[in-house]
Amino acid sequence: MSESDKDMICRIQGKIDLSYLPGMERPKAISDIVKTLKFLGFFEAGTIDMSNQSYLDVLSGVMAKRLALKDNDRDLVIMRHIFKIRDP
DSSP, X not given: OOHHHHHHHHHHHTTSOOXXXXXXXXXXXXXXXXXXXXXXXXXSTTOOOOTTOOHHHHXXXXXXXXXXXXXXXXXXXXXXXXXXXXXX
8 A cells, every 4th residue: 555545544534434334444444445536537637527516426427437338348236135033
């Protein structure tokens, strides 16, 4: 992990509510967020047009470009259901 990634992770910690995660899992969650933002191209120069758009519109536009299926790609949906039953 680069120094700039470590610096970004430190800044993010105070801005994201990760209270639902156990303390040991929080650094990994933040690291995964930074990796995802890099993958989506948020740190590349000139890739995001924010003119007259909401943050949600910007995010969905970036994701639509980056995650679009190509001609040779196949779409797949996986569902996982977890059931917890208490039997008195």
